Amino acid sequence: MDVTDLKTVFHTQDGVVHAVNGISFHLEEGELLSVVGESGSGKSVTMMSLLKLLPIPPAEIASGKVMFDGKDLLQMDLEELRKIRGGQIGFIFQDPMTSLNPVFNVGFQIMEPLIEHMGLDKKQARARAVELLELVGIPGASDRLNDFPHQFSGGMRQRVMIAIALACDPKILIADEPTTALDVTIQAQIIELIKELRKKLGMAIVWITHDLGVAAGISDRLLVMYGGFVVEHAKVGDLYKRPLHPYTRALLNTLPAEGSGETRLRSIKGSPPNIGAEPKSCPFAPRCDYAFERCHKENPLLERIEGVHDVACWWDVEKEAPRHDG
Amino acid sequence: MLNYTLRRLLFAIPTLLVISFIIFLILDLAPGDPTGSLPLTIPAEVRAKIREALGVGEPIHIAYVKWLRGFFIYEPLHWLDQMGLVIGDPSSRPRIISFATRGPVVDLLMERIPQTLWVVGLSYVVGILIAIPIGVISAYKQYSWFDQFGTFISMVGFSVPTFFTGLLMIVIFSVQLGWFPSVYDTTLEVNSLGTFWLQVKQMIMPVTVLALFNAAQISRFMRASMLDNLTQDYVRTARAKGMSEKVVVLTHVLRNSLIPVVTVIALGIPTIFGGAIITEQIFRVNGLGQLLIIGIQGSDFPLVQTLTFLFAILIVLFNLIADIVYGMLDPRIRYD
Numbered sequence: 001m002d003v004t005d006l007k008t009v010f011h012t013q014d015g016v017v018h019a020v021n022g023i024s025f026h027l028e029e030g031e032l033l034s035v036v037g038e039s040g041s042g043k044s045v046t047m048m049s050l051l052k053l054l055p056i057p058p059a060e061i062a063s064g065k066v067m068f069d070g071k072d073l074l075q076m077d078l079e080e081l082r083k084i085r086g087g088q089i090g091f092i093f094q095d096p097m098t099s100l101n102p103v104f105n106v107g108f109q110i111m112e113p114l115i116e117h118m119g120l121d122k123k124q125a126r127a128r129a130v131e132l133l134e135l136v137g138i139p140g141a142s143d144r145l146n147d148f149p150h151q152f153s154g155g156m157r158q159r160v161m162i163a164i165a166l167a168c169d170p171k172i173l174i175a176d177e178p179t180t181a182l183d184v185t186i187q188a189q190i191i192e193l194i195k196e197l198r199k200k201l202g203m204a205i206v207w208i209t210h211d212l213g214v215a216a217g218i219s220d221r222l223l224v225m226y227g228g229f230v231v232e233h234a235k236v237g238d239l240y241k242r243p244l245h246p247y248t249r250a251l252l253n254t255l256p257a258e259g260s261g262e263t264r265l266r267s268i269k270g271s272p273p274n275i276g277a278e279p280k281s282c283p284f285a286p287r288c289d290y291a292f293e294r295c296h297k298e299n300p301l302l303e304r305i306e307g308v309h310d311v312a313c314w315w316d317v318e319k320e321a322p323r324h325d326g
Numbered sequence: 327m328l329n330y331t332l333r334r335l336l337f338a339i340p341t342l343l344v345i346s347f348i349i350f351l352i353l354d355l356a357p358g359d360p361t362g363s364l365p366l367t368i369p370a371e372v373r374a375k376i377r378e379a380l381g382v383g384e385p386i387h388i389a390y391v392k393w394l395r396g397f398f399i400y401e402p403l404h405w406l407d408q409m410g411l412v413i414g415d416p417s418s419r420p421r422i423i424s425f426a427t428r429g430p431v432v433d434l435l436m437e438r439i440p441q442t443l444w445v446v447g448l449s450y451v452v453g454i455l456i457a458i459p460i461g462v463i464s465a466y467k468q469y470s471w472f473d474q475f476g477t478f479i480s481m482v483g484f485s486v487p488t489f490f491t492g493l494l495m496i497v498i499f500s501v502q503l504g505w506f507p508s509v510y511d512t513t514l515e516v517n518s519l520g521t522f523w524l525q526v527k528q529m530i531m532p533v534t535v536l537a538l539f540n541a542a543q544i545s546r547f548m549r550a551s552m553l554d555n556l557t558q559d560y561v562r563t564a565r566a567k568g569m570s571e572k573v574v575v576l577t578h579v580l581r582n583s584l585i586p587v588v589t590v591i592a593l594g595i596p597t598i599f600g601g602a603i604i605t606e607q608i609f610r611v612n613g614l615g616q617l618l619i620i621g622i623q624g625s626d627f628p629l630v631q632t633l634t635f636l637f638a639i640l641i642v643l644f645n646l647i648a649d650i651v652y653g654m655l656d657p658r659i660r661y662d
Contacts, residue, residue, distance in 0.1 A: 086568030098559040
């Protein structure tokens with residue numbers, strides 16, 4: 001999948017909010033790409049824009065191309081897009097407590113996409129649903145099909161969500177902070193499960209998270225997002241060894257080091273940018289220790305530094321000098 | 327569920343007894359004299375005799391117990407007699423007698439119920455059938471011209487009383503255009519296509535007036551409930567699964583949105599029997615509502631007591647039904 005120059009804006013009463021400002025990235029078959037950034041950096045909006053899952057209006061996908069299997073998802077009509085949603089690209093959402101329909105049993109909810117996309121009849125779909133529940137590790141799968149979402153715990157519901165997302169053997173799984181609403185032990189279980197499923201099924205995964213620790217453990221590549229821009233993109237090893245963007249550095253700095261004996265957690269000073277206007281300067285500049293004149297005048301573009309490592313910053317943190325002259 | 331229903335029914339008994347006693351007390355306090363409408367030429371001592379014969383002026387506790395016995399024992403037994411199952415001696419059981427007609431009150435009710443059910447009940451059904459699609463579309467296309475128009479119509483339907491819309495329709499369609507009769511003819515027997523058409527024609531206006539009023543109310547509920555649900559996370563999940571908009575809205579959202587609306591509909595059913603008093607009066611539909619008005623005007627206490635109590639039973643009963651239906655629609659609610 002190739003995404004180029006994706007722009008999403010929200011038309012609100014207080015004006016236009018620029019949530020995603022020209023993002024480009026690609027996703028290879030079978031790889032796990034993590035998208036990290038703090039709340040409001042545009043991670044979820046980016047991913048939902050790909051499949052037009054945002055409420056339109058107020059949202060508007062202003063420009064961009066999302067090439068998937070040789071077709072642009074953004075140009076497709078709804079009927080075509082529907083076949084991709086759930087069929088080719090599965091989605092897991094943040095809050096499993098509210099993401100399942102409370103009045104239908106989970107069997108019905110898993111079978112729906114199977115019948116819709118794979119053309120199974122009810123009996124086949126049911127058999128497949130049992131398989132899926134077993135796959136995601138729900139004990140007593142065949143009995144639990146008739147249970148309603150409220151009869152499952154949070155972690156189990158997220159497993160059901162995963163089963164739904166994987167129902168039609170998608171090529172891509174987009175997981176939007178799938179562990180944020182769960183407690184820590186359950187988080188670890190769900191992460192393990194996704195790793196395992198990836199090994200078994202081999203789909204590509206986009207993992208949206210704000211937890212750099214989690215991202216380090218599972219991903220192949222990382223996108224760091226800030227204020228609706230990709231500010232750094234690198235393979236996981238490179239990013240942790242050689243972070244090039246001041247924001248990435250600051251983020252890594254917030255991770256508590258083991259045995260450091262520090263009693264206070266570090267934070268990044270300032271607050272995320274107000275994205276009410278189309279940004280003309282670097283969105284991170286007001287919070288950046290390295291910011292200089294140019295940062296307040298021009299917005300840096302993502303540029304390739306080496307191999308698979310891109311950064312959008314005027315300042316070269318390694319040489320401690322501006323990256324370009326002028 | 328059965329356990330719960332039985333428990334609720336048992337609880338309903340003391341509730342209804344208290345209600346019946348309160349109705350009785352209020353009617354006892356009410357001014358009025360059943361002989362008041364008789365000609366003034368009747369001398370006072372004759373009036374007193376009539377009153378005595380009717381049982382007016384009995385101590386309240388005796389009158390109340392007599393009425394209770396009549397309503398809960400004699401009337402059901404009489405009904406069994408009619409079915410051919412005679413228990414004891416029917417002639418020893420005085421039924422509840424109307425002051426005005428000197429006939430049994432329950433028979434009066436039975437004569438009136440079909441008209442009310444036909445006209446008011448049908449208008450309720452029509453109202454619901456109009457309201458639900460309007461509510462769904464208005465919510466799905468919020469702030470569209472359809473929604474704005476629907477909001478306007480339901481505000482009008484809700485705020486303009488039925489006696490006004492009713493009279494307006496009579497003026498336009500009966501007086502000016504002469505399309506429909508302004509008086510509902512209960513004696514009309516439907517036995518041919520022609521009489522069926524007459525029946526339809528005389529029902530159109532009262533049904534329309536009441537249906538409009540009901541639809542205004544229910545469509546608002548439906549719209550609000552749909553709007554609550556359309557923004558829920560599970561709707562996004564359904565879309566992410568690739569379900570069509572039709573399935574998303576009419577299966578996922580509608581099913582959730584109907585839960586509160588069905589409750590409102592069930593709670594509104596007792597008003598079919600009592601709430602259409604004014605409309606029945608305007609179109610001269612001699613249903614239960616009109617019977618109640620006549621009973622109140624003529625100080626026909628047994629009739630008013632029985633009819634009011636019947637409304638109370640219906641309200642208690644449909645409250646229970648609403649709760650049960652709620653439990654059936656929403657799997658999160660279990661009563662046992």
